[in-house]
Amino acid sequence: MIENKVIVITGASSGIGQAAAVRLAKAGAKVVLSARRVDRLEETVRKIVNEGGHATQFAVDVTAKDDVQSLADFAVKTYGTVDVWINNAGLMPLSFLNKRKLSEWDQMIDVNIKGVLYGIAAALPIMEQQNSGHIINVSSVAGHRVGMGGAVYSGTKFAVRAITEGLRMELSSSSNIRATIISPGMVETELLSTITDEDALSALKSRAASEALQSADIAEAILYAIDQPQRTSVNEILIRPTKQQS
Template structure:
């Protein structure tokens, strides 16, 4: 049975990587995708690809760190499709640096996207889900939310935050309100993240780590699995990592 048919699914960070792969996979299962990101050209290409394959999708340019942007995203989904069934909180930033580098700008960028961005999106969709007494919030986490690696202290802290928030939501929103909360924790995925690291030493470490990475489509399969469940089943956390990743 396909539990995704007709579901309205909002995906942040959807212009590339895991977000784009998940958007395509979910649309292929009959979901109505509302894709959000900062890059107009990539979003337009994604929506065109989905529609060309017979799927349903629209796009919204947003900065998840801005609450008015995530609210506009939620409003667009409701105005167009009447509701929001699922939020895939996927927009994220992974920047490596060591504490001695004092990379304050990178730390703040990760806090803005990985923490503030997730909270803004949750804040925007919750009223719709609470009113319907159903919904699913899937927070993209990381294996770094389970253990801390070298040069990833702040990134891991943001992902431990995601773990804590999702567990709180599971107990409060899931048990009391019928709104599911899940995480997916990928290992090293080739999404182009290594090239975004600004610290030179951190960039080298990231590029070396990326050599064992698996594809975003592997994680998209996990997203489909987690979301394509009956109303009384919640997949709490899935860890997806390369076979040769040793942490």
């Protein structure tokens, strides 16, 4: 089911996106890695190619709709189509609302919500034309519950969850295109480094699991969702560390 599928991944320079690219390429997919940090993308592409996989990279700012459309065009020009589009790029600068970190709120909304919408807008015409495809949005447990200091972040992730469910409903009535949302709990990634509010960071650490998930764990969940037969649509995967309570 995975072999020779063309899979576009945003936010692929590190963390979940990078791990997904490596895992999916190992399973036989042709992966298009995108992010802003081109040097990191090139490093991952080299790793994949050296191990016998198929991969390429394209620099993208997901907050720029023209960039995202260019990514879709590049994937089609390079590999002929797009079978799976993974909206993975995201930010998590948690903060208490009274800290008034408006620029961080704007950035989260632009990346976490608009970036997902731009990805859907770029991928859908390709998939509708071929009457097949799969859109996967990487969200968070924060899309199911709100933690202290996470009001805006959770707001963006609740939005992604609503968008994905609406997309699923629309697609299921008229096409063979699948929609999936992956909602991880605490994952050991670079996201914590974006938190500038020490109080919010402390609140997060106080409720964190003693052993976080690894990016590779989420990559396996993504692989599972893609690798199901066409008649099966895995709509949502909620995955927490075993010792995470909330």
